[in-house]
Amino acid sequence: MRNFNAFTLAREALRGHKGWGKQWRSPEPKKSYDVIIIGAGGHGLGTAYYLAKEHGITNVAVLEKGWLGGGNTGRNTTIIRSNYLYDESAGLYDHSVKLWETLSEELNYNVMFSQRGVMMLAHNVHDVQSAQRHIHANRLNGVDNEWLTPQQAKDYCPPLSISKSARYPVMGAALQRRGGVARHDAVAWGFARQASAMGVDIIQNCEVISIDRAPSGEVTGVQTTKGPIGAKKVGVVAAGHTSVLMEMAGVRMPLESYPLQALVSEPVKPVFPCVVMSNAVHAYISQSDKGELVIGAGTDSYLSYSQTGSMHILQHTLDAIIELYPMFSRMKMLRTWGGIVDVTPDRSPILAKTPVPNLYVNCGWGTGGFKATPGSANVFAHTIARDEPHKINAGFTLERFRTGRLIDEAAAAAVAH
Amino acid sequence: MADAIEKVSPLHALAEPGRFGDTSGEPGVGLSERLCDSLVQVQAWPDSISALKKAVKSVTGASIKPGNAVATKGDVVLMSTGPGRWLVEDETDDLEVRLRKAIGADIGAVTALTHARTVVSISGERCEWVLASGIALDFSADAFPVGTAKLSHHHEIGLTIHRTGDQAFDLYVVTSMVRSFWGWIARASAEVGYTVS
């Protein structure tokens, strides 16, 4: 595998870019693997990468029914932050942010992690109380998060309107400076390239039709559109389709899948320096390296796998964008798209063993999965390799829905992920 | 003592009479506000619907019509707002008391909503146009005939809409939101020009 750097780039430029070679192999599936990961998104490819790199397990296949990185990894608004309230969440997401900070070097692939700061606006007294609670908890957890006055918020993000006469005046904001955005495709491609180089087989256009179990119950492999493949362990990392796959192993899940839409504007010169989220007003916005305003909308209210959403959802989002940034009214929406997010009752992920031996599941990220990609992959690989959770994901079990030990960020703060 | 004090309309500050919006040509619509003297909701049990209809007839003299057809008799208006549930309006101030007498707990429930709704009336050539600019219903006469009522909403504001004529609608608006509703309908009417009476 060619190393990526300025010098090889320059050399290849002179040679007409003939020498790069493939970024990942496209092998046919073997008869069996030590571990099969279902789903070649960022979390799945990352899991394979860490299995190989940190646990020496390289006889791994990642099965993808479409094209790698084609699910929510390639459809989200790439917001990265870790200023979550509960210890479990803060631990998991901050583990992830720390990995993000060195991911480009680690993968020798520029994932363009840009720590532009993530600002979360408060529009009423309840928002302020909630933001303060987060800031204090984050401080004692060693996670950066600071309070800004409306003027400080405006200084940090000039397009923001802090007009007192606004329907929901900005009363302040919580800022995590280490937060930011990254190039979503690059994350999947970077993990795929390194995993493939270490021997992981990434098999695209290979849909899992059923999951095989031995009479004694444990998982033994999968049936796919490319035939049967044996496996000692299977990890399901298929955001949106988790319920469908787990059903194949006879496990019913506490999940519902909803459409989530996003949009970008036409590209313009740099105008928006950070990421801003507002829960009261429902708008998430940043500007990509290319110059597009990247805007996240809310989920549709109904369960759906259609990857399309309703027009009125986007409308409501753009209402909010203009409310907060009146100068963007004449900007134009270039492209909209939809993803499928699977949501748990407490809005926190499930990263755990399952009742079925040798079957593991990583799901329920709702709208917040991208930021967790390296962290989630890292501890999920640990969980599969050791057949026991890492202490960072110990709380994100399936059990919690029986015992009642929920990790309810949403209920705790009405903060969308 | 009550008589000494006027009821205060939620729109008293907003709905000033006059000509607004595009003033070239004839005004497209006329807007006005109406405060019901009595607006009462009656609700029947599944097994007492006919009894309730009888009771309503005995009190108002009007008979409830099927579906979303509105029964009007003199100043009485009867509108369905769902299975087993109707709105009764008239210009007396004791309608609730009279209905309550006629409709015991065995027949159903009676709840006064006189102050919970404020009626915004819109009329004129462009009233379909104005309403359709913010309400997702089909306002064409064949889909929404004169003498019928439908429930809908604009931007989180619940509405009961009664088509009183070819070019006339009464909108029963949730009182706390009627100021916001007025703000919108005035803005939407500005394009075609409007009068307030």
Add this chain to the structure above:
Amino acid sequence: MLLIHCPYCDETLPEPEFAYAGEAHIDRPADPQQLSDEEWRDFLFIRTNAKGPHYERWRHINGCARFFNAVRDTVSDKFLTTYKAGEARPDLAKLLEGQK
């Protein structure tokens, strides 16, 4: 924006007149205290999350305010049918036949 038929009003209206209300035919147990933690969890949290025809509930929130049931294909988002609360599950085979 979906088009939804309210079986009570017998009108077909745009989605914003309605509110989605989750999976249908999950009846609250008669005596919850008798249930095991597992059974209670299943009632509270476990959902079919069907890809394809899905039995679900909607409420005509901006109309007659009634809750009703529907069968909708979650891949195409097309409604196969809607029916009143309390009515039995319609036979899927027949519905799909009707679609053809």
Add this chain to the structure above:
Amino acid sequence: MSAYRVESHGRIKHHQPVSFTFDGETVEGREGDTVASALLANGKHLMGRSFKYHRPRGAIAAGSEEPNALIGTTRSEGRFEPNTRATVQEIYPGLKTESQNSYPSLKYDIGAINDRLYMLFSAGFYYKTFMWPRSFWDKVYEPFIRRAAGLGVSPTVEDPDHYASRYLHCDILIVGAGPAGIAAALAAGKSGAKVLLADEGAEMGGSVLSEPGVNIDGCSAWNWLEARLDELRGMENVTLMTRTTAIGYYHQNMVGLCQKLTDHLTTLPEGAPRERLWRIRANQVILTQGALEKPLVFHENDRPGVMLAGSAQTYLNRYGVLVGRRPVVVTSHDSAWYAAFDLADAGAEVQAIVDLRDKVQSELSDEATKRGIRVLTSHTVTGTSGRLRIKSIRINPLRGSKAGRAETVNCDALLMSGGWTPSLHLFSHTKGTLRWEDDTKAYLPDQKAEACHIAGAGRGLWGIGKALTDGGEAGVAAATAAGFTTIAEAYPVENDREGTGISLRELPTDRSPGKAKAFIDFQNDVTAKDIRLAVSEGMHSIEHVKRYTTNGMATDQGKMSNMNGLNIAADALGKPQTEVGLTTFRPPYTPTTFGAFAGYHKGSHFEVTRKTPIDDWAEENGAAFEPVALWRRAWYFPKPGEDLHAAVARECRATRESLGIFDASTLGKIEVSGPDAVEFMNRMYTNPWTKLGVSRCRYGLLLGEDGYILDDGVIGRLSDDKFHVTTTTGGAARVLNMMEDYLQTEWPDLKVWLTSTTEQWATIALNGPNARNLLEPFVEGQDMSDEAFPHMSVSQCTVAGFPARLFRISFTGELGFEVNVPARYGRALWENLWEAGQQYDVCPYGTETMHVLRAEKGFIIVGQDTDGTVTPDDAGMSWAVGKKKTDFVGMRSLSRPDIAAPGRKQLVGLLTRDSKTVLDEGAQIVADPKQPKPMKMLGHVTSSYWSETLGRSVALAVVQGGRDRMGDSLYVPMPGKDVEVEVTGTVFYDPENARLKL
């Protein structure tokens, strides 16, 4: 007049000059010109710079598919728009336009240095570098990349325009008013169906506008068009809309369209919206959007002056502009020959027609020879020259797939055609499937997912005759499907220009293909080489190719680039197109302003504001407001010079010492009535209700089925079968919805009706030792003595002559009453009490004081002291749970292992050791402030205030095992200091409730 304007041609008003500016320079056009046609008429092809290499670019097309000629347009202060298509923007006097993405000027752009580094900036180059040293990404590399990227600049001030929206229901919506669309509208219109015909252009006609030479139904194309449009205008069941783009095709035949209303006008009508967003629900949809011409892919195919042949024909026939006097035509399709003939007939000296095919119909070559045009079949183009405008091209004979010796031909324009692609974007929005058809060399509609019909070029039918016939049939089919009957007229067509062609990848060349700058996505500067590089690097899915190269992701949404990209990717992969598949088309069809989407919902209309009947009084009396749910509530009533704290301290003092008056109208109110009302209440709430006597009240606690506190409120029993339930302000809608859910779907057998009466009642709370003294004289029909009307009573009586529901309850710990009167009397009652209250120095207070007073008494606010993870026991409210009850909503969840487990967070009071310190709400609590991070947090402060009454701070908090820590010292670590607190009970004031009993 310029040498490029042809007075004899075009539909513009030649006698109506219109001047506007481009980059500060005045340009004269004619009424009906677009910015692009006017610039071309003045011989200006250079209109912009490309995204990555900053290469000089001119208009390549004449419509909304234009990728190059993007400009900034300004009408007046605040009315600036970036990235407007010069090929669409109509000119009007005073219009200011500017080029984009160039510095210092369009002609001399230093950004063009990137072009020299062409080989370096290959597809995905940024993934491979800028990684070292790490700190440089944020500080150096990314800022550089960002400055270079982006096209125009964002507007910087608030938009002075407003936007409208409109719902419409119709039988048949027809998208695209070309020949097929018009024929469809005529057929459908005659059926009496409600028909809507929309077109994105300023005038209807589509390809007919560019084909004046064709004869339809015995008259010239344009006369036929005028007559037919008149016929349509005459049908009152048919609506025609121009400048209206169908942007998205959604579920169940809902189509979103954006109509531009003012961007073409010289002066703005008063109050006119700039754009209107239509949401049209159609029984049937007919898509007649025609086809888009494909560029040819060869070295330097992007110079200003290189243009699609069909567009050149449009500029001539619609705008009376020759895009060049000495053009060369290069094509793989017959259509470009006709363009050449039209230009030649209009006076252009066409230097040559270069056709990639080895033979063409003799009729074409004869026509060319007749016009003295040199014909070069089986030739290719291998390069162009000219810095800011094309000067010459290299033409090579083809030997099989090889290019022979080059000949240089001078020219001032190059018209190319790589064939046509049916425009099926909207059809694809519906998830309708496409199939590749090899003889048309195009993707055509296959399986439909909605009730729609496609006609004309959209189905690969070239020529006006076929479009008319097909459109008519579609009109009939749609009308029939919508339940109408009609027939389609036949419109015989003469001198029609059908035609055929072949579809190619990069053109054969005599140079190293690896170095060729053969552009596919002109705006994003994606070349054939980039596509092949992506494939060679393992990007085998067309989606990967798209994302890696950014091909098709420019603002033309891939209209120019998708098919060429696909062909070349397929070739590189060695697969047929069908196996490579298409990337998905996503709404909107063309970029659409945010403003159009927001419509009326901006400024004060952004969201509904609910106001109480007493809101006006509060405003007149200087209240500061806070938003709570959709309501705005009086927060506090500052006197001159007072801040929040001073005002609240005064309001608290006044209430505790004498009398406070508070507008509680926003509290949710639900009337629960019916024979089974009490049973229903028993099932919903944790409390028992059977024994609650008529005219008595009880505090009710409502859980979610998960066992956590959801809402609370005082509930009065008005009669055996009627309860007056109050909820929190924010919870009202949620609670009613939940109650209806249980009632309708779980317990339909119960005879109960629920009605929200929040809006019916204005609620005024009086609290303080003088509350009764003020109220008593106003009350008729209720003995107000403590014996006759004790704490927690409700009475239906009259107050100040108004029918009232009078509650004796207290959320402050003082003697308290809440008077409910019909809403319209609220203000009058308030004024009455206000006047009479002066003798007691009555003080109006807001939500903040209400919060302080209740906190002093340890009353919780659901959503502040509880947060959706708190059970009744956690909140110390087991007393509110009926001990003998066998079931209520949420009861079962309370016995789940981790809910019943010890060590849960419990609500307690906190007193700071230093009584002056007021804790932060949300501050975290620890046992050992010296421990390292991450610290073990025991809980957090939920409510914290300065208590004027107690002369110290008080706080409520949830703390692990809190009730077992009474008297313990805990710490609240704050930046720079650790605050020591004592754990106490939650009631700080009048624990024996003496003041209630006055």
